[in-house]
Each structure stands twice: as C-alpha cells, then as structure tokens.
Amino acid sequence: MRLSSTEENYLKAIYKIAEREKKSASTNTIAKYIGTAPASVTDMLKRLAGKQLINYEKYKGVTLTTYGGREATQLIRRHRLWEVFLASKLRFSWEAVHDIAEELEHVKSEELVNRLDAFLDYPKFDPHGDPIPNAQGKFTLRNQMSLLDAHPGNKVVLLGVREHETSFLQYLNGLNISLGTEFTIKAFNHFDKSMNILIDHTRETLLSEKVCQILLVKKI
Amino acid sequence: MRLSSTEENYLKAIYKIAEREKKSASTNTIAKYIGTAPASVTDMLKRLAGKQLINYEKYKGVTLTTYGGREATQLIRRHRLWEVFLASKLRFSWEAVHDIAEELEHVKSEELVNRLDAFLDYPKFDPHGDPIPNAQGKFTLRNQMSLLDAHPGNKVVLLGVREHETSFLQYLNGLNISLGTEFTIKAFNHFDKSMNILIDHTRETLLSEKVCQILLVKKI
DNA sequence: ATTTAAAGTTAGTCTAATCTAAAAATACCT
C-alpha cells in the first residue's frame, strides 16, 4: 500500500515510543512526539487502523501490526542510510544530518535505497551510532552500555549517543568528542553522579550524569 | 517564501512550457503538462499570483516573475544534480533517473544542493545532456544541433536527447546509443527524411525523422 | 455578423491533515 509521508511519520513515532517505553504508545505521547494536538492523533490512529498498520482500541493505546512494523523499520533504514550518505559523502557534520534525512527518508524507491546501501558499502551504523536495519529489516546487535555504568579505571570507546539534538551534539563537538573517541574513567562522584573522564588520553574533563547517561560505550 | 512541492511543480511546468513554446503558458497546456483538470490549474494560478510568483491575468495565460523564474531554475538545478548523482554514483541507467529525481528535487536545503554539486564535481550537464544551472542560476550554453540538420558525410557526437521517455531511451539502449556515441551520416532519404547512420564506426542503421529530430549532436 | 467551438473560470464538493472546544472514559486520591 502507498503511504503518505505523514502516515509514515506516525508509524515511526509509534515504533520509537514503543521501543523507548517498552509498551504500547498512548495518544498523548504520540501527540507530543509528533508535535500535534491529541485530537489529530486520534483521527490518524483511526486511519492507520483502517489500513491494518496498527492495532487500535479506543482508550487503550496502540501497537504496530507486523505489516506496520515492517514499514516503520524500512523508514528507519532509509533515514539512517541517508544520514550516512550526508555525513560520509557530503561531509555534513553529525548534528546537521538528521533534519535533511527527515525529508529524504520519504523518497520511496526500493531500488534507490538498496543501491544507496551498496554505494555506502552496507554500513551497519549511522553517524549517531544507531544500527541500520538491512533490506530484510534485521538490526545488527552490539554489546554496549551507558557510560554511567562504567567504573573508575575502565577504558571505553564511544559507540553511540542516545540524544540527537543539535545543541547537545555541538556540546560534544566542543569537547572534541565523536564516535570512536576513547575515555578513561578517573572518578565517579557520588553526590551528583558526575564523572571525571580522561578524553583520548589527553584532556581531563567533568561530565554530568545526564551526559554520561546519553553516551553509549563499550569496554576496550 | 516557503513553497510546497505542488507549487514548485507548477512553476517548473510554466517554465518548461514557456521555454518549449516561446510564449506565455496557457491554462490548458499547464493542465495537460501536470495532469490535472484545467479548473485546478486556475485555482493554483490565483494562489501563485498572490505569492508574486507569476504574472496572471484572467484568460490571458501566465508568465513567471523574476522571483518565480529563480525558484523554477533552482528546482531544475536540484532535479538535474540528483539525476547525475543517481546515474554516476548509484549506476542507475538514464531512463530510471527522472522519476526518482522528481521526488528528490523537492528536498529543500541550499547547503545540501551545493554540497551535492561539489561532490559530483560541478557537472555542467545531466544524464540526458540537459544543462545544469549553477548556484547563481546560470546555464552553460553549448553549440548543438539536431541530428536532422546534419548532412551526409558529417561526423557528429551525441550530446543530448530532447525526449526523456523511458521507452524511447530504452530504444536507444537497444541500439547501443548513449551520450558520447559518434555517428557518421551515410545518407539522407528525402521521401521520409530518415537517415542511414553509421554508429561508433561499426554498425549501420536507419533512424527515422522523429528519432533524428530528438538527437542533439555537434560536429567533430 | 452570427453561430459554434474551444478555452478558461466559477461554484460546489471531496479528502487528508490539521486545529479548538466540549464531552466521555479512565486513572488517581483520600
């Protein structure tokens, strides 16, 4: 079935909310995520249910059907592949790619996305470290943890970020932190859960609990 | 001003019709070009006139304003740059690129189109030999003529095609004709204006008047 | 110069996607 960009965005929102909250997505949560009035969401949910994309029961929240989930995954695939293209081929920095990919992801051509995938050499992760589903919708899993769960003495490498907001990514730029950057945990401060971190074996800095929570790393 | 994809498509249609017919575009011509009812065109013309994009006077046909012309040119720039990307980077064949570029052209980011331009090494012509306006909207001019105007004995090289329809381009593929292919005119047949052509110094074939009219060449 | 045909516009309707205001259902609290 041919989906509109708007319908696709709703499916993506439902997918991401379910992933984040590990339960069905509520009307208000979707409204906040998309930035529309709850009444508009209700309208759309009825339409999506009519197209067998979601399971919807009044007042109960929604889940994606198998079919709806497949569509959402393919959209995420397109989004992340375009982000890789923008970053690695057009040299956009990681805070600039998301907004442009929001538009590019709606260009629908199976051939296009698969050729793009090949052109980029089948990347497994996007510029923010998020996994890119393959043509069959399968994500690559990887051992990673929040920096907050690392302990003093640990050496870790940055694999991804949970937050994609421009101002946050620019904050990381300012600290010369990017994917692949290595951290050594020097100390954990119990009173505010902040951490003293040695970046790239050269600069020491303090990272707040909030920032540490966002950074996804693995031990090296 | 922020234009919708639909508005942009109307501007492009008006631009191309004016170019082809060398006069102002009429409601019916636009309707045929876009594939909508004439009444819908009238609606849209009023809106475009309200936004200062076209000069519109009831029953008189329309022309683009300077501002509208600039928008149309930028849209054509985006379209043709994406066609180059699809053909030269993703290895799409020339008959496949147009439909996908029809969607990609509406992704609006000045930064994106300029970086794409640089990534492609500032191409001057698209996969059909059409000129690509630069960031300032300037087209590269080039001496070219229709194959129909060549004479027996002339050696020419194919620079472009006036017709982009899939079935026509596939017909050329079948004859192993692509941009850069060299032709030697062996004979001109007055009764039906067809031509006997030696392709790439190896294969001789007959090309109809219609086909010769479409092929744009220059002498070598 | 009429008449007829073609081209263009107006009027009214439709759908997708949005909104606000009001009503109904569910959840939370004492």
Add this chain to the structure above:
DNA sequence: AGGTATTTTTAGATTAGACTAACTTTAAAT
C-alpha cells in the same frame, strides 16, 4: 466508593489541493 484530575475521543472548522458540472469569455467558421 466517590470525587477530581488526566487522558482520550467526538464534534465542528479550516486549509491545500484536487475533482465535476455549469457558466463565461475568446477564437474560429460560415
């Protein structure tokens, strides 16, 4: 359990972009 707060849905409007049917203007033909 009853009352209040929160969440969700309904009702009614709006806007962009499309349609058809009917009307008006302009062009062509006798």
